[in-house]
Amino acid sequence: xxxxxxEREQAELQDNYMKKNSAYLLMVIGLLAGVFIxxxxxxxxxxxxxxxxxxxxxxxxxQSPVPHxxxxxxxxxxxxxxxxxxxxxxKWIQLGNFCFDHDLPARAVNAYERALELKPMDINVWxxxxxxxxxxxxxxxxxxxxxxxxxxxxxxxxxxxxxxIVYLHDLNDKPAALKVWKExxxxxxxxxxxxxxxxxxxxxxxxx
Numbered sequence: 001x002x003x004x005x006x007e008r009e010q011a012e013l014q015d016n017y018m019k020k021n022s023a024y025l026l027m028v029i030g031l032l033a034g035v036f037i038x039x040x041x042x043x044x045x046x047x048x049x050x051x052x053x054x055x056x057x058x059x060x061x062x063q064s065p066v067p068h069x070x071x072x073x074x075x076x077x078x079x080x081x082x083x084x085x086x087x088x089x090x091k092w093i094q095l096g097n098f099c100f101d102h103d104l105p106a107r108a109v110n111a112y113e114r115a116l117e118l119k120p121m122d123i124n125v126w127x128x129x130x131x132x133x134x135x136x137x138x139x140x141x142x143x144x145x146x147x148x149x150x151x152x153x154x155x156x157x158x159x160x161x162x163x164x165i166v167y168l169h170d171l172n173d174k175p176a177a178l179k180v181w182k183e184x185x186x187x188x189x190x191x192x193x194x195x196x197x198x199x200x201x202x203x204x205x206x207x208x
Contacts, residue, residue, distance in 0.1 A: 069103055070102035070103075070104060074098070075099075075102070078094060078098050081094075082094075082095045082111065088118075089115045089118035089119035090115075092111045092112070092114040093112070093119075093122070093125055095107075096108045096115060096132075097128070100128060100131070105132045105136050108129075109129065109132045109136060112125055112128060112129040113129065123149045123159075124149075126146075126148045126149035126159070127145070127146060127156065127162070129145045130142045130143075130144075130145035130162060130163075133145055134162075134170065139166055139171055142166045142170075143163055143167065143171070146159040146160070146166070147159075147163060155187060157184055157187060157191065160181075160184050161181070161191075163180050164181045164184075165177075177206070178203060178207065182203060185199060185200055
């Protein structure tokens with residue numbers, strides 16, 4: 001009996017251990033999935049360089065803001081560094097990028113605007129600013145920022161694609177979106193959306 005009882009106790013302990021591990025694993029998977037989905041639906045991503053103003057995994061409307069993930073101490077350090085040397089464009093860009101990456105779009109807008117006062121020819125900052133304007137629902141400003149990036153570099157596909165997203169989903173201007181995306185196709189007939197869909201097919205679908 002003593003041996004059997006010990007075996008049962010060991011079996012129960014192992015069973016409890018497996019259940020706890022399974023529960024913990026499911027919790028971790030759930031958290032990771034939440035972070036992934038949250039990022040996928042609230043940003044415009046994937047593009048030229050490892051820039052932030054990339055395209056969304058899906059072409060869809062803006063979403064509700066999510067709580068920021070910035071470390072308060074790190075944020076304060078970057079804000080203080082920029083304020084201490086306000087004529088250093090790179091410090092404002094770094095602050096803007098940090099705020100972009102940590103769901104602080106209004107602060108990112110402020111930092112990018114300050115950076116562009118000092119470094120107005122930075123194409124990627126204009127494009128990143130366009131994304132942040134969109135996140136703060138300043139849609140006309142988003143179009144202007146993407147347009148400015150495209151004017152500085154006619155081959156800057158990311159800004160043109162993002163401009164089309166704003167036209168289509170935020171300003172309800174399908175003709176303008178189609179015009180911009182046809183310009184992208186003129187530069188790259190094989191262009192694809194980040195989800196892998198052919199841009200040409202997307203344009204054809206919208207024209208039906």
